[in-house]
Amino acid sequence: MIMSKQEFLTSSGVEAPTLEFWIEQQWLIPAQIDVGMRFSDTDVARARLIQDLKGDFGVNDEGVDVILHLVDQLHGLRRALEQLQRNFQGPSR
């Protein structure tokens, strides 16, 4: 589901200034279109991860920065690994 900024704030429970900070930090990169920002389900799930880190785990902003960067790299690696696995299985798939 694609939502507007207002819909995102309502469904995630994030405050507007907090969201601005997150976008400034590039923790979230919503799509930019002519009439504003568009948030995907991916952005919502990522926001929930940030909320878990900050709320439940007591991670500070610097820590969130580091964790997100490593998580992003981890997913890049997982993709590469998955691709390798497919190549080994052959091009039939």
Add this chain to the structure above:
Amino acid sequence: MRNPYEVLGVASTASSADIQKIYRKLAKKLHPDLNPGDKVAEEKFKEVAGAYDLLGDAEKRKRFDAGEVDESGAERPQHHFYRDFAASDEGYPYTDNSGFADFMDRDDAFAELLKRSPRARANMRGEDLHYRLPIEFVESISGANKRLTLPDGGTLDVKIPPGLVDGQVLRLKGKGATGAGKGGPGAALIEVEVLPDHRFTRDGDDILLELPISLSEAVLGRRIRVPTPTGDVTMSVPKASNTGTTLRLKGKGAPHRGGGSGDEFVKLKVVLPKSPDPELEAFVSSWTKGKEFNPREGSLS
């Protein structure tokens, strides 16, 4: 669902602080987004989170202890974790390939396999673009919003964080070259060059300034205006200051990452009047103690 005290492994008498501590410890280990490949972790995490929803809230815990509610009400509603999206093609804006970019550069079969993957090619992230941005010294201390004009005529708004140092590279995700397919754009890497300032120099988080003062200010002391990167401040030059006397302006240096600031050190330099002054000459020639004082004492062979 099991008894929430058993799930967290705490005694039913545990304090709420202990429960929070245990929960954080377990949750950090089990959070599905920190264990993207572990299916079991998700189940365990849900159980632990559900138990904490019940025991972490004093009111709910009281009702549970009194038998008014049972553990079945504690299950968290189903939601998708970030990892479910990051693994799908939708997750692409955030995926970072720098974790294995070096493998792709190698000249072996493994690198060939990576490069040959049709999906990697079809959805390759755009290249990172490198830029250079000169800024004023003062801007590097107090932070600034700059606009970079790109070779293709476009512009890029760059936020300079306070306390930046010369040569630091700012990374703007998604502002690099366009990627192929769903690969998403690369990053803009902006190397910031801090231009030298004719007044200030920087030493770590501290700022050094050489400040000329007059003979009368040096001898008698006086409150004077001193420039700092964030504007002028008033400082007291104590009586009998000398060339080389260094005064500290606390917290007027560059901000630390994570709070606080360095200091500004003001090194005084006594400067005589530009044109010869008969009154000063007359005074100095009648000043016996001044003639007796030899600052080079002990330094001559």
